[in-house]
Amino acid sequence: MSIVNIAAYKFIRLDDLPGLREHLRERCESAALKGTILLAPEGINLFLAGGREGIDQFLAHLHADARFADMAVKESLSDSVPFGRLRVRLKREIISMRQPTIQPEGGRAPAVDAPTLQRWLSSGHDDAGRDVVLLDTRNDYEIALGRFSGAVDYALANFTAFPAAIAADRQRYAGKTVVSYCTGGIRCEKAALHMQALGMDHVYQLEGGILKYLEQTDGVHWQGDCFVFDGRVAVDAKLAVATPPRTAPPLPCGARAGERGRAGGPVDAKRAPIIPPASPAPSPQSSPRRGEEANA
Numbered sequence: 001m002s003i004v005n006i007a008a009y010k011f012i013r014l015d016d017l018p019g020l021r022e023h024l025r026e027r028c029e030s031a032a033l034k035g036t037i038l039l040a041p042e043g044i045n046l047f048l049a050g051g052r053e054g055i056d057q058f059l060a061h062l063h064a065d066a067r068f069a070d071m072a073v074k075e076s077l078s079d080s081v082p083f084g085r086l087r088v089r090l091k092r093e094i095i096s097m098r099q100p101t102i103q104p105e106g107g108r109a110p111a112v113d114a115p116t117l118q119r120w121l122s123s124g125h126d127d128a129g130r131d132v133v134l135l136d137t138r139n140d141y142e143i144a145l146g147r148f149s150g151a152v153d154y155a156l157a158n159f160t161a162f163p164a165a166i167a168a169d170r171q172r173y174a175g176k177t178v179v180s181y182c183t184g185g186i187r188c189e190k191a192a193l194h195m196q197a198l199g200m201d202h203v204y205q206l207e208g209g210i211l212k213y214l215e216q217t218d219g220v221h222w223q224g225d226c227f228v229f230d231g232r233v234a235v236d237a238k239l240a241v242a243t244p245p246r247t248a249p250p251l252p253c254g255a256r257a258g259e260r261g262r263a264g265g266p267v268d269a270k271r272a273p274i275i276p277p278a279s280p281a282p283s284p285q286s287s288p289r290r291g292e293e294a295n296a
Helices: 017-030 052-064 114-123 159-173 186-197 209-216
Strands: 003-011 034-040 043-050 073-078 086-090 132-136 146-148 177-181 203-206 222-224
Touching: 003 052, 017 034, 017 052, 017 086, 043 052, 073 209, 114 132, 114 177, 114 209, 132 146, 132 159, 159 186, 177 186, 177 209, 186 203, 203 209, 209 222
Parallel strands: 034 086, 132 177, 177 203
Antiparallel strands: 003 043, 003 073, 034 043, 146 222
8 A cells, every 4th residue: 555645634723825725735736645625714624645755745844834733644545546636725614514603723622532432432431430422423424334333423414414403412411421523523623612612511522533543443332434535435444445345425416526535326235334323313404415524
């Protein structure tokens, strides 16, 4: 496996977005990288792929910028580049929630690292003795390929539906420790901040998301594969391309394949595990099958 895939994000106030877009595009092109970078006033979200030398060159430059010096990066390997081209886009939010009062760059929600979460799940409670509830903040088509055992999910068609879903179900979490999770950390960070704003106690985000959990642990408590937003479609518990290979759901009209990989046929029901949602009140909307999280 000669291709390095990286994923990273950071909530931080950014100015001069057009200039930053062109600067990062030039750096990626000089390093022969493909993938997507999203820039918004609230921060940066990227997933890129290329050779080891090019990746290291780009990251060295990125971390030399004081704004991104501490930005954590998740890595995985593949035999080929899972992106067709390079795209650097400007957006209103790097992950859409449509809750303007939630501003992650102003301060993070408490986070739990992967080894600690695994220990909590194995013991059945956190260090304070409270029951632990895992909350999946991803969309329904992602959850269909894999999830944490016993996690709550709302079969969301879109992350913008999360605030209404959690508001209607918050009593479920009373007196318990809630750990929100997602693919790479970006959605679960916003979700945790929103739950705190609702007045919910003992709320955490899984640091680095599913990808960091699979990187730092042996994968116990995880079931199935992890959907990723590129041509690989899914990775297994060892962060290798899932086999047998999944077939990507088709993108909706107007969606761009670069955000979630190439369009294809429906997920093969014989290959993809069917995991029913834990919530008795899932979102009534059907999934538009569009990727929202560039942080694969």
